[in-house]
Amino acid sequence: MGDQHVGRDLDEAHRRPPGVGDEVVEALGLFSEALEKIHRARGHLYAFHQLTGGADAALDRVAELLRGAGHEELAGRIERELIGLNVLEGRWTFQVVEEYDAGYYAAFQRLEAEARDQLVGGRTHVYEAEMKARRRTPGVRGHERGPGSAG
Numbered sequence: 330m331g332d333q334h335v336g337r338d339l340d341e342a343h344r345r346p347p348g349v350g351d352e353v354v355e356a357l358g359l360f361s362e363a364l365e366k367i368h369r370a371r372g373h374l375y376a377f378h379q380l381t382g383g384a385d386a387a388l389d390r391v392a393e394l395l396r397g398a399g400h401e402e403l404a405g406r407i408e409r410e411l412i413g414l415n416v417l418e419g420r421w422t423f424q425v426v427e428e429y430d431a432g433y434y435a436a437f438q439r440l441e442a443e444a445r446d447q448l449v450g451g452r453t454h455v456y457e458a459e460m461k462a463r464r465r466t467p468g469v470r471g472h473e474r475g476p477g478s479a480g
Contacts, residue, residue: 338465338474343458346450353448358456364441371434378422388412 345354388407396404416422445451465472473479
């Protein structure tokens with residue numbers, strides 16, 4: 330994976346430090362990929378938060394319309410039993426998001442950064458940069474090393 334040709338084809342920010350083996354580069358690449366999945370999961374959690382909050386807010390109008398149509402008992406039940414109901418034991422969605430962010434999400438980000446700092450001097454995407462260097466065709470348009478580079 331880490332042949333010398335690949336190393337010469339990389340900018341300093343993505344070149345593996347001397348003595349760093351393929352297993353470490355692959356492990357950090359997988360760790361980075363896992364973190365990207367956690368970022369996506371967090372986005373879905375925020376979507377859950379916003380969608381649930383929007384649905385709860387719409388219930389005010391639902392109750393108002395039902396009450397106006399003469400369905401007082403049903404409107405009252407919606408107001409008492411559903412509007413403002415915790416989505417999990419003792420929690421609204423903002424509390425779920427806060428707990429996730431402060432706990433699992435923060436720990437994941439911290440440990441991934443510490444691993445990169447310790448093993449490759451904080452460099453990001455070393456695995457991916459080496460893959461790009463191996464897979465690109467020098468001199469072909471669209472296969473440049475980076476923006477504004479030739480070859």
